[in-house]
Amino acid sequence: MIKIYNTLTQKKEEFVSLTRGKVKIYNCGPTVYGYFHIGNARNFIVVDVIRRYLTFRGFEVTLVQNVTDVYDKIINKAKVENLTPTAVAETFTNAYFEDLEALGVKAPDINPKATEHIKEMHDIIGLLIEKDAAYVSEGDVYMDVSKVKDYGKLSHKNIEELQSGARIEVSEKKKSPLDFVLWKKDKNEGISWDSPWGKGRPGWHTECCVMSQKYLQHPFDIHSGGIDLVFPHHENEIAQVETATGNKLANYWVHNGHLNIGGQKMSKSLNNFLLARDILKKYSKNIVRFFLLSAHYRSPLDFTEENVGNAVKGFSELGNTLYRVAGILNKPLTDGPADTSLAEKGIALEAKFVAAMDDDFNTAQAIAALFDYANEIKNTIKKKDWVLNYENREALKIAGEKLTALSAILGFKIEAEKIPAEIEALALERETARNTKDWVKSDLIRKTIEEKGFAVEDTPKGQILMRKIK
RNA sequence: GGCGGCAUAGCCAAGCGGUAAGGCAGCGGUCUGCAAAACCGCGAUUCCUCGGUUCAAUCCCGAGUGCCGCCUCCA
Numbered sequence: 093m094i095k096i097y098n099t100l101t102q103k104k105e106e107f108v109s110l111t112r113g114k115v116k117i118y119n120c121g122p123t124v125y126g127y128f129h130i131g132n133a134r135n136f137i138v139v140d141v142i143r144r145y146l147t148f149r150g151f152e153v154t155l156v157q158n159v160t161d162v163y164d165k166i167i168n169k170a171k172v173e174n175l176t177p178t179a180v181a182e183t184f185t186n187a188y189f190e191d192l193e194a195l196g197v198k199a200p201d202i203n204p205k206a207t208e209h210i211k212e213m214h215d216i217i218g219l220l221i222e223k224d225a226a227y228v229s230e231g232d233v234y235m236d237v238s239k240v241k242d243y244g245k246l247s248h249k250n251i252e253e254l255q256s257g258a259r260i261e262v263s264e265k266k267k268s269p270l271d272f273v274l275w276k277k278d279k280n281e282g283i284s285w286d287s288p289w290g291k292g293r294p295g296w297h298t299e300c301c302v303m304s305q306k307y308l309q310h311p312f313d314i315h316s317g318g319i320d321l322v323f324p325h326h327e328n329e330i331a332q333v334e335t336a337t338g339n340k341l342a343n344y345w346v347h348n349g350h351l352n353i354g355g356q357k358m359s360k361s362l363n364n365f366l367l368a369r370d371i372l373k374k375y376s377k378n379i380v381r382f383f384l385l386s387a388h389y390r391s392p393l394d395f396t397e398e399n400v401g402n403a404v405k406g407f408s409e410l411g412n413t414l415y416r417v418a419g420i421l422n423k424p425l426t427d428g429p430a431d432t433s434l435a436e437k438g439i440a441l442e443a444k445f446v447a448a449m450d451d452d453f454n455t456a457q458a459i460a461a462l463f464d465y466a467n468e469i470k471n472t473i474k475k476k477d478w479v480l481n482y483e484n485r486e487a488l489k490i491a492g493e494k495l496t497a498l499s500a501i502l503g504f505k506i507e508a509e510k511i512p513a514e515i516e517a518l519a520l521e522r523e524t525a526r527n528t529k530d531w532v533k534s535d536l537i538r539k540t541i542e543e544k545g546f547a548v549e550d551t552p553k554g555q556i557l558m559r560k561i562k
Numbered sequence: 563g564g565c566g567g568c569a570u571a572g573c574c575a576a577g578c579g580g581u582a583a584g585g586c587a588g589c590g591g592u593c594u595g596c597a598a599a600a601c602c603g604c605g606a607u608u609c610c611u612c613g614g615u616u617c618a619a620u621c622c623c624g625a626g627u628g629c630c631g632c633c634u635c636c637a
Contacts, residue, residue, distance in 0.1 A: 102566090120637070128637085135637040165635075249565060249633070296635085318637025319567090325636090349567085350631070359636055386585075387575060392568075392630065399574060402586040406574095409585095409600085416600085444583095448576090456576050460584035467601090474593085474601050531595055538597095549599055556600090 094149065094450045096314070097390060099322060099345040100246055104452055109313050110343065115151045116308040117143065118342065120300060120317035120325070121203070123160040124184035125169045129365035130380070130395060131351035131358040133195055135318050137381055137503065138348045138389045138453075140197040142316070144501050145449050156307045157200035158300060159185050161207050162293055167281045177283040181207075191368050196377040196503045204303040206294065210285045212302035213294050217274045217287075219336045229265040231277030231290050237270040240331040246345060247323035272328055274298050297328040304341070305333070315342035319349055319390075320357075349392045351384070358395065366395065375400060381503050382407040385455040406463075410499070411506040413466040415558030417492035418508035420473055421485060423554055428479030434472045435487045438494055441465040445498050455502060462502075465495050473553070480553070511557045515546050519555050522548065 094107040109115045119139045122128050128136075136157075143153050161181035170177040185205075192199065217233055220226035225239040237243050237251070244250050251270065263269070273295035278284035284291045304312060310333055317326065326345065333341040350357045358365045371380055383403035387393040441464050448457035469491050472478055492508075499506045511519075522537040541548050541557075549556045 122637080123635095132637045138637095163635090244565095247565080247632075252564095316637095320632070320636055322566090323632060324634090348637070350637075352630080355630075357631070357636090361636065390567090391575085394574085396574095398586090402574060405587090406585045412600090454576075456585095457583070460576070463584055470601065526595085529595070535596075547599075550594065550597085551600075552593070 094146075095452050096344050096346060097452045098343075099347050102248070105344070107344065109151065110311065113150065113152060115146050115153045115314065116312035117153065117155045117314040117316065118300070118304040118308055118312060119155065119157045119200070119315075120321055121157040121159050121200075122184075122188050123163050123165060124181045124188055125163065125165040126184060126360065127187050127367045127369055128191060129358060129360065130368050130371050130384075131318075131365065133191075133368040133371075133380070134351045134384050134389075134393070135316075135348050136192060136197050137195060137384050139316050141385065141455060141502055142314075142346070142453055143198070144503060145453060148501050149450075154202070154308065155200040156202045156204065156304065158303050159188065159203055159205045160296075160299060161185060161205045162283055163206075163296070167283065170282065177281070178207075187369075191372075194372050194377060195368060196381060196505065202307050204307060206299035206303075209299060209302050209306065210287075210294065212306060213275075213298045214287055216298060216302055216305075216332060216336050217289075220274070220332065223335065225335045226274055227267065228289050229267075231292065232265055232273055233275035233289050234266055234271040235274055235328070235331060237268060237272070237331065240335050242334075243270075243331055244327065246327045246330055249323065249327075272297065272324065274332075297325055298332060300325075300329050301332045301336075301341075304329075305337075310337060310342070311340040312342050314344045314346055316346040316348070319347040322347055348389045349387075352392050352394045354396075355394060375404065378411070378504050378506070379404050379407055382410075382459070385502055386459060388452075388454055388456050390452075407504075410462060410466050410504075412558050413469055414492055414496060414506055414508040416470060416473060416556055417488055419556035419558070420480060420553060421489060421492075423480055425481060425485065426479050428481050428484075429477075430481065430483035431472070431475070431478050431487070434468060434484075434491055437468050438465065438487075438491050441468065442494060442498065449501070458498075458502065462495065462499060465491070465498070469495065473551075509559055511546070511559075515541060515544060515557060519548060519557055523555060526550075 095104045096107045097104045117139070122132060139155070143155050146153050162177065166177045166180050170180045173180065217226060220235065221233070226233055226235050275287060275289055276292050276295055278291040278293065284293050304310065315326065330341050333339065352358060353364050356362065356364065379400065383400050384393065386403060441461055444464065445458050445461035448454045448461055478484060496507055518537050518541050522534050525533040525537065538548055545560055547558050547560050
């Protein structure tokens, strides 16, 4: 049974999809006015893992992740750079896809753009006006929050408390400070569309309403995003959709915690962010993912060089396990008793991994299961009475494949790369030197191998070659 | 001010009623010609504090302290 924590009910709930065997997910994608940072990456990776896991559990998953390509910040950026908003959006939309791929995030099934759904936005705004839940004011259109049943149910706020909050912008155009803009009157910002209410551009929130409706239909299964989107963004999506259509928007609301830097939220407005693409210059996508998944997705996680450094060391040995397996599988078979313990423990460890992931996608615990699995494999190889007979070789091979497959659910690509012939030749040469106890030559060759980015280890069963992991 | 979350070994981090996973670092050992490697073993007797519920609490309830987030754009 898969359990998911639902922000709406503030409880872990059993996951039951609307259509048997299928899951529809909508994740709030980026506003493309700059490169996305590692905190944004956390969200994309968390959703990627949820998607991969649900697929592993037999669901056919449809993931929609929008691109917000019209927005104040894009317009501001365009002004500063002396470009058109469209050009800015295009540049960073392309960069977004590049960075996703670099992080090992599978491309979402559908990547709708806000600007390609203006007509649909007009429709829902029109419907809201018709229902007297929205009003026109000096060329802008606002949502009338007082007409929304249960406003605040997602973020668990109530209207009175919100109104007493001092931080809400007061606008003469709004009936209430809580009302939010659906359509903004054009102010010659270089991007606008005609509408029944005059020239203008869409406000936030509405795009997600219409794109989720168009590609997934309401209600769908899972709506996700960063915890900071709970209010007002997701609250306002619910307000619009449920008021306009009377349908529930989504069943499960999943929100990931923030990536902090120095204990503080990483954000573009605080200017304390690290770009995903810059981090990737220093660390591999495996390491970045390993680090980001080492804490539960709902917990805050602090990005420090030390923490990521730990991830590098921890992850390396996980990856190296496969080289150790591959190295042993190469050796000639010998006679001896079969050892069934690896196969037995493998089943238990896979179950541990699945149980962890079933429980609200507990990747931290799932990673622990991977380490247990890797340790079991290495321990087996090291056992004095374990021999490479046919049965044991098959069991080892299966264990290695299983470890690779489970890791792939978290998006870790661990596999023993084919060792280049050149390195193999060096290793053979080294073995010859070792056999004649020519340690000087042997160590020299080891050094050469290392300089070429590989490592060689001597074990009772012979040399093991592996690529050094970064 | 309102709402929400978090406080677990030197560091990171699971656990959410039955007596503390995993990783990094450290220490001891095994293996090795050597080894930076690998493997094995060792580490929390206040799980922030104080009360309470319970046969039993890190886990539930209350109070307190300290952090963080949201209430404005934000993954």
